[in-house]
Every structure is written in structure tokens, then in C-alpha cells.
Amino acid sequence: MPLEFVATLCKYICLHPSIMKRKLGMVRTLLIIYTIFFCFYLPFCSAKDTLTLNDSISDRKNKTLISASKRFELGFFTPNGSSDNRRYVGIWYIGSNLRRIVWVANRSPSLDKRTGVFCIAKDGNLVVLDGNKESIWSSRLPGRSSFKRMVKLLDSGNLVLTKEDNGNSTVVWESFSNPTDTFLPGMNMDGNINLTAWKSYDDPAPGNFEFLKDEEIGNQYTIKRDGDYFWRSGVFGNFMKSDVFSVISLMLSNSTESVSDLRDIFKNCSSPSCNSLSSSNFDTSNMMLVMNYDGQIQYFIRNNQSVSWLLIWREPRDKCSVFKACGNNAICSNTQIECKCLPKFDVVSPGDFSQGCRRRTPLICNKSSDGNFLKLEMMKLGKPDKEAEAPGEIECRERCLKKCECQAYSFEKRNRTRRDSRNSTCWLWIEDLNNIQENYTGGGRDIYLRWLPDTVVGYNRREDFSDRRFRGTLIALVTMASFTVLACVIAYSYIQKKKTNRQEDMQRAVGLYLYDSQRHVRDLIDPRQFTEEDKKGIDLPFFDFGSILAATDNFSEANKLGKGGFGPVYKGRFSGDQDIAVKRLSSVSGQGLEEFKNEIVLIAKLQHRNLVRILGYCIEGGEMILLYEYMPNKSLDFFIFDRTLSVLLDWETRFNIILGIARGLVYLHQDSRLRIIHRDLKTSNILLDHEMNPKISDFGLAKIFEGTQTEGTTNRVVGTYGYMSPEYALDGFFSVKSDVFSFGVVVLEIISGKKNTGFFNSEEALSLLGYAWRLWREDKALDLIDQKLRESWKTDEILKCINIGLLCVQEDPDDRPTMSMVIVMLGGETVTLPTPKPPAFILKRRLLGMPSSSSSKPETNLEITVSLEGR
Numbered sequence: 001m002p003l004e005f006v007a008t009l010c011k012y013i014c015l016h017p018s019i020m021k022r023k024l025g026m027v028r029t030l031l032i033i034y035t036i037f038f039c040f041y042l043p044f045c046s047a048k049d050t051l052t053l054n055d056s057i058s059d060r061k062n063k064t065l066i067s068a069s070k071r072f073e074l075g076f077f078t079p080n081g082s083s084d085n086r087r088y089v090g091i092w093y094i095g096s097n098l099r100r101i102v103w104v105a106n107r108s109p110s111l112d113k114r115t116g117v118f119c120i121a122k123d124g125n126l127v128v129l130d131g132n133k134e135s136i137w138s139s140r141l142p143g144r145s146s147f148k149r150m151v152k153l154l155d156s157g158n159l160v161l162t163k164e165d166n167g168n169s170t171v172v173w174e175s176f177s178n179p180t181d182t183f184l185p186g187m188n189m190d191g192n193i194n195l196t197a198w199k200s201y202d203d204p205a206p207g208n209f210e211f212l213k214d215e216e217i218g219n220q221y222t223i224k225r226d227g228d229y230f231w232r233s234g235v236f237g238n239f240m241k242s243d244v245f246s247v248i249s250l251m252l253s254n255s256t257e258s259v260s261d262l263r264d265i266f267k268n269c270s271s272p273s274c275n276s277l278s279s280s281n282f283d284t285s286n287m288m289l290v291m292n293y294d295g296q297i298q299y300f301i302r303n304n305q306s307v308s309w310l311l312i313w314r315e316p317r318d319k320c321s322v323f324k325a326c327g328n329n330a331i332c333s334n335t336q337i338e339c340k341c342l343p344k345f346d347v348v349s350p351g352d353f354s355q356g357c358r359r360r361t362p363l364i365c366n367k368s369s370d371g372n373f374l375k376l377e378m379m380k381l382g383k384p385d386k387e388a389e390a391p392g393e394i395e396c397r398e399r400c401l402k403k404c405e406c407q408a409y410s411f412e413k414r415n416r417t418r419r420d421s422r423n424s425t426c427w428l429w430i431e432d433l434n435n436i437q438e439n440y441t442g443g444g445r446d447i448y449l450r451w452l453p454d455t456v457v458g459y460n461r462r463e464d465f466s467d468r469r470f471r472g473t474l475i476a477l478v479t480m481a482s483f484t485v486l487a488c489v490i491a492y493s494y495i496q497k498k499k500t501n502r503q504e505d506m507q508r509a510v511g512l513y514l515y516d517s518q519r520h521v522r523d524l525i526d527p528r529q530f531t532e533e534d535k536k537g538i539d540l541p542f543f544d545f546g547s548i549l550a551a552t553d554n555f556s557e558a559n560k561l562g563k564g565g566f567g568p569v570y571k572g573r574f575s576g577d578q579d580i581a582v583k584r585l586s587s588v589s590g591q592g593l594e595e596f597k598n599e600i601v602l603i604a605k606l607q608h609r610n611l612v613r614i615l616g617y618c619i620e621g622g623e624m625i626l627l628y629e630y631m632p633n634k635s636l637d638f639f640i641f642d643r644t645l646s647v648l649l650d651w652e653t654r655f656n657i658i659l660g661i662a663r664g665l666v667y668l669h670q671d672s673r674l675r676i677i678h679r680d681l682k683t684s685n686i687l688l689d690h691e692m693n694p695k696i697s698d699f700g701l702a703k704i705f706e707g708t709q710t711e712g713t714t715n716r717v718v719g720t721y722g723y724m725s726p727e728y729a730l731d732g733f734f735s736v737k738s739d740v741f742s743f744g745v746v747v748l749e750i751i752s753g754k755k756n757t758g759f760f761n762s763e764e765a766l767s768l769l770g771y772a773w774r775l776w777r778e779d780k781a782l783d784l785i786d787q788k789l790r791e792s793w794k795t796d797e798i799l800k801c802i803n804i805g806l807l808c809v810q811e812d813p814d815d816r817p818t819m820s821m822v823i824v825m826l827g828g829e830t831v832t833l834p835t836p837k838p839p840a841f842i843l844k845r846r847l848l849g850m851p852s853s854s855s856s857k858p859e860t861n862l863e864i865t866v867s868l869e870g871r
Contacts, residue, residue: 051151056119059087059111065153070094072157076116077101079202080648087111088204089118089128089137091157091175097307097653098692101204102157102182102288103175106137108205124149126161126173139173156186156285180204183289189213189221189252195291201632211291221252222323223297223316229323230295231316235435237383239410239427239445248299248313251287294579307652308691319578320380320437327356328432333439334541342433343374344452356432361452363404372451373397373409378444380437384410384427396426397448405430408449540604543627545620548572552582561634566595566700571630579630580615584623595700596624606672610664612687612697631695633688636746640683640753640786650792653692654750658801659826660694661686665743665819668696669736675705677734681742682723683749703734722757726840727813737813741840743822744808747801748772753786769809769839776806776836800825806836 049067057063057075064075074091078084080099089105105118106128115131121138124145128137139161147163149172154160159175176187181197181204183189194212199205209230214220220234233245288309290298299313316322320332326339330353333340341347341357348355390396393411400406406428413424437444551572552559561569561581570582585596600617607613618625636657639645649657661681668676678699685698701718719728725741727733745756748768756768766774775781781802785793804825810816815837817825825833 049153051118051120053120053122053149056117057089059114059116066094067153067155067157069155071155072102072153074118074153074159076111076114076118079204082202085112085114087114087116089116090204091153091159093157095307096309097650097656098648100288100309102180102184103159104180104204107180109136110204111136120149120151120161124163124172126151139178141173145172157184158186181291183211183252185251185285185287186254188254191215195289195297197291197295198293200293207293209291209293209295211289211297219249219253221249221297223291223295225295231297231321232323233315235323235382236380239381239383239387245313248289251289308656311691319574324356324434326353326436328434329357329359329436331436331438333437342436342449356434359452363407363450363452373400373448374451376438376447376449378438378440379447380435380440380444381410381429381433381447382435385430386428388426390424390426392424399426400428400448400450403428403430406450407431407433408447410445410447412445540600540614541616543616543618543625545618545623545625547574548582548618548625548627551580555582555584566626566698572627579632581628581630583626583628585625596626598700598702599626606667606676608664608667608672609693610660610695611667612695628697631687632690633692635684636686636688636694636750637683637755639688640750641755646753646786647788649692651789651794651798652792654789655797655801657686657688657692657694658747658750659823661696661743661746662819662822662826664694664696665739666823668702669739669819675736677703677705677736678739678742679703679728679734680719680723681739681746682720683746686746722755725813726811735813736818737816740808740816740819740822741813743819744805744816744839745769747805747808748784751786751798751801751805752784753788767841769841772802772806773836773839776802800833803833803836806839807834809839810837811840812837 049065051057051065057065059076062075064073066073071094072091073094075089076087077090077092077099078087079101088107088110090101091103093100093102105126111128111130113131117129117133119127119129121127121135123141123143124147125141126139127135130136141161145163147165149161149163151159151161156176160171161173162169163172176184177193179187179193179195181195183195187193189212191213194210197207197209197211199207208225209223211221211223214222214232214234217232217234220232222229222233223231233249286302288300290300292298292314296314296316298311300309301312302309318334319325319338320334326332327348329342329345330339330347331342332338339353344360345357346360347353347357388399390399390411392413396409396411400409408429410427411424412427549555551574552570555568555570559571561571563569566583567585568583570584572580572582574580599614604614612631613629614626615629616627618627633639639649640654665678665681668678676699678696678701680698680701681696685696687695687697689695721729723742723745725734725738728738745768749756752768752772754768772781772784775784781799782795784802785798789798804817804822808816808822817834
């Protein structure tokens with residue numbers, strides 16, 4: 001029996017005890033036949049964490065190194081989401097729901113086949129060899145070594161190469177001193193180490209962003225893009241405090257007191273980010289700092305029981321967090337107007353804020369006019385030039401006035417602490433103001449800006465009467481000329497508008513014959529139907545159409561993410577590298593003004609981690625556009641109905657998705673200000689963020705109830721065939737139980753990996769619901785499970801979810817549970833579940849005599865509108 005076979009068998013059994021239990025008979029037979037070999041090679045049954053000169057890790061044989069406590073693993077991998085066979089050598093966390101790569105050896109080039117080998121070369125270097133035994137990566141140690149060398153993967157995630165000399169072991173190379181994009185506890189971020197981002201989500205090659213120590217500001221850090229400052233941690237100093245960054249600074253310094261200090265900071269931290277982690281489960285080794293490919297430095301943490309990583313902190317979090325995004329003396333705003341000058345300031349270079357703004361009137365000492373200040377509320381501002389104690393605000397103001405070059409001041413009265421015994425603090429800005437952001441809700445301060453009138457410098461009070469008369473005449477002439485020009489402009493605009501309206505009427509009349517089927521839709525989306533009362537209810541930023549065109553590259557096909565009932569969806573990027581999803585109303589869409597108003601007036605006010613957040617809107621000409629947060633992992637149907645991508649969703653991830661959808665529906669049905677029925681819940685309307693957390697989207701068809709109302713009827717049935725409840729599809733009756741039915745269909749699709757509308761069984765004409773019901777009655781429910789879950793499923797949990805799914809799709813709405821009951825059933829360990837009754841729509845449509853297309857009208861007088869394609 002070959003050595004490799006025995007070692008692989010033992011390692012597989014040790015790392016996968018569940019497989020050993022299920023196939024105990026086969027394993028027992030093998031153990032009897034190969035007892036002698038098994039005993040001889042017993043040491044191989046423990047996970048291997050070291051590599052010697054004569055050993056190697058072969059991609060073809062799926063060999064890996066695993067740290068002693070099975071925390072980290074080193075081996076060959078293909079990046080998550082990659083559609084090709086590029087192979088890399090890397091280190092990742094064991095036990096995460098998604099593979100978290102923390103170090104990569106051969107960032108560029110990659111291996112294109114599974115023929116790679118990782119080993120110690122004869123010259124003592126660590127190397128990655130391709131199929132031709134040529135080195136594509138090396139640790140690059142100088143000279144040749146005559147000492148015995150060994151490489152070991154530590155529980156800290158550090159890969160160390162040591163040499164043995166007369167019994168003494170010395171580290172000659174380690175991955176902690178040669179990081180890629182991830183910082184782990186135990187590393188030391190000194191001036192010689194930086195984190196370089198991946199080139200893209202699935203390409204580990206070095207990208208444009210790097211995180212390193214700031215050379216100009218002590219004990220601070222920065223992000224550079226192509227060598228230029230992109231973000232700096234020391235910009236605001238103690239003037240703007242951050243509990244989380246105190247934790248990060250300690251972790252980066254790797255000081256001896258960092259562990260205890262980290263625990264104290266999390267224990268006393270008041271930030272909402274800190275509250276997401278239980279102090280009892282806090283482990284300082286469960287942290288990591290990642291330089292993401294999009295330019296964000298991201299801080300992740302998890303407790304000891306979780307397999308998911310929580311994103312606690314990130315910077316720059318928006319376009320205004322970018323270093324000097326608008327230059328000096330300019331305000332950055334996250335609305336459609338990105339940059340604007342401070343009051344009484346003008347931009348240095350019109351149309352370009354890179355050089356900032358400057359005062360219209362320079363500061364002059366000993367002038368009474370210099371004693372005015374303008375209050376700017378809730379501002380975020382770069383750190384002040386001077387900081388001192390002052391008894392009160394008047395004294396702080398006087399300090400600023402005594403300095404000719406003082407630009408602004410801020411004053412804070414506070415309680416004394418052990419670290420700071422001052423009752424109050426006065427901050428002064430002497431140089432130009434930078435990194436300004438208005439309406440900052442994260443702890444902004446009131447700033448008092450030195451206010452000067454627009455006067456002429458060096459004004460002479462003894463000027464003669466003739467000069468004053470000449471100046472008065474000149475002002476009168478200029479005023480008259482201005483009024484004349486203004487009147488001409490207004491008249492010209494009025495004439496052009498009338499002319500444009502006539503042209504539009506003519507075009508509409510000419511095209512009436514060719515486009516009569518679209519006339520109603522075009523009239524429906526006319527922005528003039530959007531009344532002022534409607535606009536008052538909108539609490540969202542407005543984006544101009546030009547900025548959306550620029551962000552989506554004129555709605556190019558390369559940026560198209562998909563198409564739904566509302567219209568096509570595109571990926572966009574605004575300045576500051578903020579990705580967004582842009583949904584554009586199609587001219588032939590069955591959805592119009594009411595659905596659009598539903599989204600921007602109602603859904604904008606909903607706040608829940610399992611609902612997609614809407615960021616803004618645009619109404620211009622015939623365009624109606626919605627802007628959402630971008631979901632990098634697209635929609636749920638993109639994964640579960642794809643044979644290749646579905647393997648990325650193990651059972652734990654699918655269960656978390658089911659639980660997240662249920663929590664989102666509970667919020668809509670019960671916990672939000674108004675009771676909301678979604679009416680179009682389906683897998684394509686469940687979007688997934690970068691952590692595979694589900695977010696319910698597309699509320700254009702939602703219905704809103706006030707008070708205790710829970711149900712209603714309609715003559716216009718909207719939704720998607722296969723997810724509509726029977727009482728809604730046939731009678732137009734809808735309630736919260738309609739969403740429960742759709743949820744049940746989604747649960748069964750997640751478990752089976754099959755579409756309800758596309759399911760086909762050659763033996764019996766059953767729908768997916770009927771097939772699931774037959775297996776349940778025959779006590780064969782496990783046959784419903786997607787076979788790709790075989791390695792990860794939990795039998796009791798899956799059976800519970802199938803039971804809940806069948807309870808939700810029962811024909812009678814009264815028999816279905818509420819979503820709050822579903823949450824209890826999903827979370828309960830000892831809850832006895834009811835026995836489900838037969839579901840609706842058991843037989844296929846062709847047996848029921850129904851038309852094959854769900855867009856056809858039934859015999860009733862209901863108008864049925866359906867959407868057949870997901871996003």
C-alpha cells in the first residue's frame with residue numbers, strides 16, 4: 001500500500017469524523033485489511049504542520065499544512081468567485097463560512113494547472129514550482145545554506161522558515177515580515193512593512209492601494225494609491241475621536257500591553273460597532289485588518305462561537321473620507337454637490353477643487369470688521385493647529401481674534417477625567433482648513449469661522465466727491481445692463497421652452513401609430529405627475545442624470561448587472577470609489593409612477609440589516625432612476641440554481657440566509673412603523689452582500705397597511721408565477737400570509753437547489769411543492785436536499801426547515817404560521833413543529849388546464865402582471 005494513500009486516508013478520517021461515522025462499514029473493512037500499514041503509519045493521522053527538506057506539498061495530491069490547533073491551513077487554492085483555474089499557494093482560516101485568505105505566496109504569476117509544488121529548495125529557500133519544476137516564487141534568501149532547514153505553520157497564522165545549527169533553531173524568514181493584504185495579531189506594522197491590496201476581488205496580484213505607516217505623522221497610518229495619499233488616520237487627531245481605531249492602533253503596534261488594553265477598550269467602548277461583539281466571547285486572536293482591493297482598510301472580528309466575520313470598522317467609508325477630497329477651505333458633501341467653498345471663499349481654479357479655495361478678502365490685523373464669526377454646525381474638520389484650556393467661549397473667541405492669521409475656533413466644555421483634568425478646551429485653526437465635511441452625524445462639532453465683509457483692501461476714506469459720483473454712475477449703468485441681460489435671458493428661455501413643448505407634442509402625434517402600445521406607460525412616468533406633496537415626503541438625496549451617466553459609463557453593457565420587472569440594473573461608481581447599483585425604469589415596464597413612489601417615499605425610511613438600503617433617486621425628462629447599495633454577490637438565484645456556484649453555499653450559509661430573510665419579513669410585517677406586504681418575494685429579489693448576508697430588495701409592488709389592518713384585495717394581481725399564494729393569484733386577496741407562502745417556496749428552493757417554476761419530474765407530473773410533499777409523506781424528505789450539501793448538512797436542522805417550508809405553503813392561509821412564529825421555530829431547539837397539510841399548486845399547470853405562460857389572463861376579470869426574469 002503506497003505511503004501517500006495511507007497518509008491521505010488517515011488525514012481525511014481525522015479531519016472529517018462525520019464521514020467516518022456515515023461510512024463506518026467501509027472504514028472498518030479497510031482498517032482490518034491494512035492493520036499493519038495503519039499502525040506503521042499512525043503518526044500521519046495527525047494534521048501535519050511542518051515541512052522538511054525532503055517533503056513537499058503537491059497540488060495534485062491535495063496536500064496541505066495545518067497548524068497545531070487547526071486554526072490555519074496552507075495549501076493551493078482558487079480565489080472565491082473565480083471562473084477559471086488559476087491556482088495560488090496561500091494561508092487561510094479554517095472554519096469560516098467563506099474561505100478567508102490571509103497570505104499568498106505567488107501573487108503573480110499564478111499556476112494554470114493543478115501541477116504546482118510547494119517545498120524547500122536545495123539552496124534553503126521556500127519555493128513554488130510549476131509543472132516544469134521551474135520556480136515562479138521564492139523567499140529570496142541570499143546565498144546557499146548548509147544548515148538543516150524546516151518550515152512550520154504556527155497557530156498565529158505565521159509561516160516560519162528556520163535553520164538548525166548545533167541544536168539551536170533560528171528563524172531566517174517568516175510570512176509575518178512579508179505580508180500581502182492582511183494584518184494578523186502578532187505582526188508588527190513597522191516602517192518596513194506594508195499591506196498591498198489585491199488587484200480585484202478574485203485576483204491576488206498586487207493592486208493600486210497599500211496600507212503603511214505614515215512617514216510624516218508619528219504613530220499614524222495611511223493608505224496610498226499609486227504613491228499618493230488616499231487616506232490618513234492622523235488627520236483629525238484627538239479633535240475627532242474613534243474608539244475602534246484605538247483598538248486597531250494597539251493591534252498594529254504589537255505592544256506587550258496591547259492584549260489587556262484591547263480587552264479594556266472593548267469593555268468600555270460606547271460605539272455601536274463595539275456592541276456587536278460580546279465581551280465574554282472576545283478573543284484578541286480573532287481579529288484581522290484587510291487592505292481591500294477597492295481602497296478600504298477593513299477591520300474584521302469574530303467571537304469564538306461564530307464562523308462569520310463581522311466588519312466593525314472601515315476607512316475611507318465614503319467619498320468625503322478620502323484625504324483632502326475637496327482641497328483646502330472647501331466642504332465635502334455626500335449629496336449630489338460634492339465640493340463647495342466655505343462662505344466668503346472662492347475656488348482657486350474654477351471647476352477644479354484640487355487646489356482648494358481662498359478667502360475673497362485677506363485677514364487684516366487691528367480691524368473691527370475682523371471680529372465677526374459665522375457658526376458652522378456639526379462639522380467634521382482636520383485637526384486644529386493649537387489646543388489649550390479656556391475658561392469659556394468668549395475667552396476662546398478672543399484668543400482667535402488676537403492672532404491675525406486665525407481662521408476659525410471651536411470650544412467644548414466637558415467633565416474632567418483621569419486622563420484629562422481640563423474643564424474645557426479651545427481649538428484654533430491658524431493654517432488653511434482641510435478635510436471638511438458638513439452635517440457629520442458621527443460626532444461633529446460646531447466651528448466658528450472668521451467672517452469678513454466683501455470690502456476693497458486699502459479703502460481710502462478721504463476720496464473726493466467726484467470719485468464717489470463717478471462710482472455711483474458706474475454702478476447704476478452696470479445695474480441697468482444686468483437687468484437688461486437678465487430680461488433677455490428669461491424671454492429667450494420662455495420661447496425655447498414653448499418651442500420644445502410644441503416639438504414634443506408633434507413627435508408624440510407622429511409616433512402615435514407606431515408606439516400606441518407604449519403611450520400609457522410613457523404618460524404614466526411623466527415627471528409632471530409627481531406633485532409637490534409627493535416631493536415633500538422624499539427624504540433621499542437627489543442625483544442629477546449627468547452624474548449617473550458618468551458613474552455607469554452611459555449605461556454600458558459591461559456595467560449591466562441584470563434585468564427585472566422594473567427595468568435594467570447597472571453597476572455604477574462615483575468619485576471616492578463608492579460602488580452603487582442603479583435601477584433604471586424601462587419604457588415598456590409594467591411598473592410605473594406608483595411603484596417608483598413606493599420605493600423612494602416609503603422604503604427609504606426602512607432601516608434593517610436584511611433590507612437593501614436605497615441611497616438616492618433621479619427624475620429628469622423621461623428618466624426615473626433608483627440608486628441602491630451595491631451587493632457584490634448579486635442575488636440568491638445566481639448561486640443556488642447554478643451547478644458550479646452552488647457549491648459555495650454550504651448548509652450553514654443557506655440556513656443563515658433563510659434566517660435573515662425571515663427576520664427581514666418580521667420587520668416588514670410587525671416591527672416597522674407601517675405594516676408592509678412585499679408581494680414579490682422570490683430568490684432573485686434576495687441580494688447577498690460580501691459576507692453572504694441576505695437583503696430583501698424590490699419594494700415597488702409592496703402594499704402598506706396602517707393600524708391593525710392585515711389584509712386587502714385588488715383587481716390588479718402583481719407578482720411572479722411560482723411564488724404567488726393561491727388566494728392572491730386566483731382571487732386577488734392578499735395578506736401577510738401571502739408573503740409567508742412566498743417565503744416557504746424560497747425555503748424549499750434553497751434546500752433543493754431547484755426552481756419551483758422550472759421543476760420537472762418525468763415519473764409524476766408534480767411541481768416542486770408537490771414533489772416535496774410526496775417525499776415528506778413517504779418519510780424520504782432527505783431526498784429533496786441538494787446533493788452538493790452532502791458534506792455539510794445537519795440532518796435535524798434540514799428536516800426542520802423542510803417542515804417549516806411545507807407549513808408556509810399550505811393552501812389555507814389560516815393554516816400558515818406568521819413570520820414571528822417562523823423565527824421561533826427556526827431558532828428553537830426543542831420546539832415541536834405542527835404536521836403540515838397538503839400544499840397549494842401540487843399538480844403541474846398542464847394537468848390543471850392552465851396556460852403555460854403566467855402572463856396570460858385567466859377566465860376571471862383580474863389583470864395579472866408578472867415578472868419572469870430575475871435581476
